[in-house]
Amino acid sequence: MAPKFKEGDVVFSFSGRWIAYAHTALAYVAFLGALIVGLSLHYKKIVQNEYYGYPQEWFPSVSATIGDRYPERSVFMVGIALTSGPRFILVALYYFLTARPNSSLPKIIFWIGVFRTFTCGGWTYVTSTDDHHWHDIFMVSYLVATVPWTLGCLALSPPHPEAIKYRKIMAGSFFGMLVPLTYFFLQHKIHKVAGAYTTYAFCEWIVVLLDVGFDAVTVYDFSSLEIVVRDVKGLSRGNQKLLKDDIKEKERNQPVIQASTFDGPYNWWDLSVALADIYNGFLFWTLLTSLAVCVWYFPLWHMGLSGYEAAILATISPLLLGIPQIRSFAIKYNRWLHYSAVIPGLFGWQITDQVTRLGAVSFAVWQACMAWTAMWYAERNNSSRLQARVLAWVGGLMLSSIAKFACYSNNPLWPIMKAENGGWNWTGLLLAIPAVWHATRPVTTSGGDQTSATGKKGSGLMAGVGIGGLIFAFHSLLSDSSTMIAWTWSGFPVNGPQQVPYGAVTIAAMAAGLLFGTSSPNLLGSWTAYGVGAVGAMFLTYAQDWTAYYGALVFTVYLCGVAPVLIKSAVQHNPAIAFGFGFFIYILMVLFHCWVVAYAFVPYGPLVREHNDWVMICTVLQIGNGVFSALTTNAQSRAKTTKSPRGRKQTAYYLHLFFALQLLSMAIAYMRFPTNDYKPYHPEEKSLTAGIWTIHFSLDNDMWSSERRMASAIRELEVDVIGMLESDTQRIIMGNRDTMQYLAEDLGMYVDYGPGPNQHTWGAALLSKFPILNSTHHLTPSPGGELAPLIEATLDVYGTQVDVFVFHSGQEEDVEDRKQQSEYVSRVMLASPRPAILLSYLVTPPGQGNYNTWVGPKSGMHDIDHTDWDRWCEYILYKDIKRTGYARVSRGTITDTEIQLGKFVVGQAPDYSDTMIPEDQVAPGLRFPAMFRGEGVRGHAYHVFDEPRYFA
Template identity: 50%
Template sequence: MAESSVARPLLKLNAQFIAIAHSVCSLSAFLAALFVGYWLHFYKIVQNEHYGYPDEWFPSVSATIGDRYPERSIFQILIALTSGPRFLLLFVGYIVWYKQDSIYPKLGLVTGLVRTVTCGGWVYITSTDDHDFHDIFMISYIVLTIPWDMAVTKLSPPGSKIRSYRKYTAFTFFFMLVPLIYLFIQHKVHRVAGAYSYYAYCEWSLIFLDVGFDAWSILDFKELTIEILPSSDSDAFFVTNFSRSAPVKETKLQPKSTQQGGSLFQLTVDVVNAFIFWSIYSSLFLLIWYFPLWHMGISGYEAACLTLVSPALLVIPGLSKVFVSYPQFVKAFSCTLGVGSYLIADPAARLLTTAAGISIQMMSLSCDIWTLGTQKDSLPIKTYATTFILGLVLSAIAKFAFWANNPIWPIMNSETGGWNLTGLVVGVVSAFFTKLPKPVSYVETEKSARKPSFLLTSLGFGSLIYSISAMLTDSSTIILWNWEGYPIRGPIPVPHGAITLITMCAGAFFGLYKPESYKTVTFSGVLGGAVLYLFNGWVGYVGGLAYAFWLCYVTPLSFQQISKTGKLASIFAVSFLFTVILSLMHVWVVAYAFVPGGPLLRERTDIVLGLSIFMIVGLVYDHQPPQIDTKRAKSVLKKLTNHFVLLVLLSCFVAFTRFQFEKPKPYHPKSRLMTAGIWTIHFGLDNDMWASEHRMRDLIKDLELDVVGLLESDTQRIIMGNRDLTQRIAEELGMYADFGPGPNKHTWGAALLSKFPIVNSTHHLLPSPVGELAPAIHATLDCYGELIDVVVFHSGQEEDVEDRRLQTLGVTDIMGSSDRPMVLLSYLVTDPLKGNYNTYVSDKSGMHDIDVTDDDRWCEYILYKKMKRTGYARVSRGTITDTEVQVGKFVIPDGTIDESYSQTRVDEDKVPEDMRFPSIFYGDGVRGHQYHVFDEPRYFR
């Protein structure tokens, strides 16, 4: 580097203009091509090998920059102008980032140069010119981006904002490759309409993120000046001088310490441990539910819920010391029991093994909180509480990704889509990396500090655990509380479940970042809970989000509060006992007809919700805000930001990948056929306590059902695992879904799945003065341009005669209120041709029985009017549930079809082939499903 103290510089330039020129030229090249392409050749550049406009509406990068004149020429001219600033950026960056004895400067320079050449390869050799070479250069460019981004990020000042900016930009860049690849497969392999346009969004996002990563050099080069000086050497025209106006200050990282919340790795371990905890915890009541479900009453296995009170055992001398001294082995053992129980086939043994695992988990959690709470600094306990919520969010994301089933639950296995072995390995490995500080005697803590109220703290903490498990273990629970049917007037599980998850992350973040705002947040949370209960649609959902934010926000505060009582066994035993009580109350509000004292809580969700909120408020206002070292808190929060960002991106990715791009299509549109079925699915647990959605989906698909009513389908409660059985079936079969009356309506559930658009749906609760509530859905479908009504209905139980009579009159009114063609898919609890049957099938309802000669029915019936019935079948349940599937085939009227109600039967060979029932169910059938009662379908003229 030459210097001249006499000659005036020929040119003096701030180096940041190199980075600015690079950003402007590169962005201009792409945006100019996109603008010109949209202006001149929109329909041509959105056309791909499978679809054009309107199925595709946004062009890929390759189609924009390489397929047409003049946008291709404009792009190539502008990208050529980028080459100068590009090479200058590399060489100036090498000077700015140079560190002695570091390999990163050379790695960055070399990979940057080679990467620039590969960029020229895919820019100037388009996919139209040579597809293979275009892809080779493109893939090489992306691969080389890894060492380039890593080197430049590592060379950025540690702890500086620019390092964070680069890290998150690079992270987002590589994260976007996942939906990019997924959508490309959807387009190329599955030929999904619209997938390529969404792929193009991701592709353009990569361009902007790539340019944005290099644009951060504007901040790097700000203090660097380049001067062009005339040379005193006659053999040289000029020399270049680089100078800094001020040295770049590097921020020193805070030393790592468990007292400050631990390293990034340790925080990750805590999140994974919390994920395992919530996965096991949320499965316990689900496994318990299997037994009263199949016993049709109290079974005795309900006592397994008392394993939550296992911290009472910590009064045993030396037991708490084992949990505190060896947390690794304790967590690994509990994970092995709780997650590994899926290997046990017998339902009772599987429940008891899982219960043993959760009992150890509850004692481990109690000891963790107590140990961290003994530290003089409250930061460790609050950090632990934050990772506890992040583990909850991770478990909810796993359910979001696996259609409302946690993939490591004991009701899952390899045949039902479970990832149990993966969860077991991850959980055990994570457990062995657990670290806890040594407990400090309470004598060493501040003697002047007032101890929290035992009663307020225990009841408030127990209420918090209950509230989280009831409302936040699944992203769709709050959404379905606000579901009103069609037309859609509020959020839906996909994609809006991501909003719930992001809100939970935000609550955890601000609970650690802004703990002093707890009074304001508590007020909004209580108000949100009231709005959630009182309103539906978007208003109720916004209230639910405020409530969810509050629960996550106060968790660090609650953990800190309960850890200060100094009474390990008693405080946690009482807390979790109250969790059990609230959980049972939460069950009683809907199961009142089957439990002792049930009528006292019949439909009183307001009491359970209000009581839990009131108790949490008591804990919050008994709280004394501790002093926290702000600098150290920010250091921990900075590490946790990585987890927040990752969970938010995962939530958005799952929402994106699960969104249905294709519109559902009926199976036989040429015949104007509608195949409708009714099935009581027994809450999605089969005879052997495995999740049954896969097998339900396969049977519905094999029967080619265009419309199906599902009864006993509301599983959005703690005892059913907070699941939504309609999600997987509807998405994988390409159907619209109406969940029916939500979990706050206190029914056992009625749902409707349809290949036809649901124009409108109304949810009804039929009169039930004594027994269980009877839900009904009255929906209007657009079937081949005709409006067809479908009613899905579940009558009350046999013992309540007056209830069933009133419900019969109510459903008859619903059916008689419409003069459109209609189908009733129902559970009636009556003998054919007797009693209430003659009210359902009457002049008032206008309905006809699909087969009056079938005298073997008691529960399920299909009725219809103003449609041509062509077939009826009964298909055995296999081991999925306790009720068969009944199916009817109807031809949608168009003015030319005979709609008379003839009872004349015809042979199968006289029925057009595409209107017949599937032949696979003859004889022994498939997977335990076959035609039964008649041993064959019935066809009608």
């Protein structure tokens, strides 16, 4: 029986705005109270950071203030505990205020608000000292959840002009402040600029105040809410007058306002279909990008063309769709065509024989290219479904880039990966089976909304040229978020973006391009947008550092935005012409892209030697062909209901998932952000262990990615500084990988890349436990053969500046090249006024020919052990630094070249004598690890001398 309300039913009531007041006041008390206490009791301690203290740094960061010191930590914790009550009520009230029939967004934002509140408690009560890992997880989760919470509140904001105005101000200021905050943090963390952390701290405090201030705006919204406490059994003495009937009546007559953008229920089934579609797109890019890596294994070990390069022709399978019977079969049995691609392609890692593995991947790519082309062609008369398929395909590229961003530039499903080196092969395969089934479901609706072109069409061949240029641009530039960043790199001090965290920015540009491409296809398909994209490509190709990267972002937005336009045009033509010919153009561009650097090993290679700019010009012109055709074809093929509610809603699910992918990439960037707290192995001895290793593009003898095995060897050998040669893998044929990302982060080392992948070398890199103060990249004289890179870097070694040179000379066939290179590099080394070490690949026998230019008065350098007669390629030279040891370590099965090591001591006078001493006379910190004696470990052991050599 329902209770009867009496005069005393209402015990207490108050305006909802007091919840906003309480939340704001308590949150500010928590932060500012801790700040006041910290400044009063521990001022110099909380302004101290890892590099500087007072007076260079004079204001504390938020984390330093609310961290582990008593009592400010307790003040903050108590304040946040008191804030939690109003916080949960605020989230609930905002949901009640914005909830609408058949609208799911308020529920989503409500649960995000609850999640965000719990994660705030997580990073508050689990400090980095308690558990650094979980503190970071809670912090990343909180920051990631802040983005949808802010945007969701803006989207749902009730029609109160003041509230909307201040929300926009707070949100805009919050996101705008993240730019200087990130900049000054990088200035502090990477460049170690004195005072940068203080500026960063001010930015951080402003962000905190804005974060709380954004939620304080609810005071305007909650002023229309009355919170009432009733006594439903009449046990209290209440006052019915506390309930304002006029407010109830006013709200009863208030019209319901619908959130137009998010009308209707959120269909989780449709969302799952979109997710499966994107994962299916991810599988396509996984297969396509894996083919080139598997092909690369064979010319790599043959040192020239092997014949297996013909496998790249697997992409031209859409030519068969010109045959009506095959086209009908591919459309009718499209699901099974996808399965015939995915299963053998992802199962390839189980095949140990390299030729058979390549065969399986080639077949998978053949089937995948045909399956996707047939799927697009089948949807040519249904604009919304076609657009969804294109979004899934480009979104799959984005997901592939994110997966590589998370896995240090390796796709975890590639056939060169397995569990031992970071592969997720079984997981990817098991997810692929239901995803492909879901993504290739039979369409229940019949007919289409797009009329076939009855007037003039554009050229099918030109459309194919555009498709070929688009796929090549996607593969060569966007299949990894670090590729274009590597193009912009100019050395230390850092003057441009770095792979982490700016890989997430590249991925965000991809999403922005897709958003613009779906919302404004006419703009992205125009010559104006084409011109802007071409300018971006020009800056990427010819500039460096930030200027080049800004061009890269512009070109990225354009490529992803124009993709729907070009594919919509191409499907109106015969698929054999538009896509079969398009993939043929793609193959030619892949060869061109490889020929510009491999000119010394391929027929007619010198004709395109060092012309990466020609590759970019051809790519842009090819896309221009596609735009020219699309302007005619798309104008003649109009969609009737492209902007229908059904079409918009179907597209919206993909865009929501793209937004979720951006949050994921932001979280990855945060978790991977370098600590830069690197320490050498034996600082007590002021020891520097230097090494040189030609890593053969980090693909081992059995076609497995070898980064993890390399890291284990370098760590166990206690190498402080190592030069890596044949290290540039930022090309299609090598997988657009970046081996140095994993090595640098896993080993805790600074990394410098030699001339970038747009400079036509096979690559040189420097990894160092010591800060790199400055570096210069040289392209040494190479009139006839391959280009030879040189890194000239100055390191801060225990307070002493030491120059380290990493060099890869030309091949033995190019005599004049090696002569000129030896003279050039010798002049550079002689000009160094500091202690110096050369880590090199010289292609000359000891004591003969160019060796006498490298070693002696022309360079000022000394051989680390001139009695070692068994060398041919790798050499370590030095000057003005004390040498204490030398060792040669066998390569195992990782590469075709051994590791050479030298031990040096800073602060002692150099001794160039050949006097050797037994190991027991050497300080423990200056000895080479004993674990590599005898049989060694994992195929690595001291060889030639069977033990290290030590010098007096």
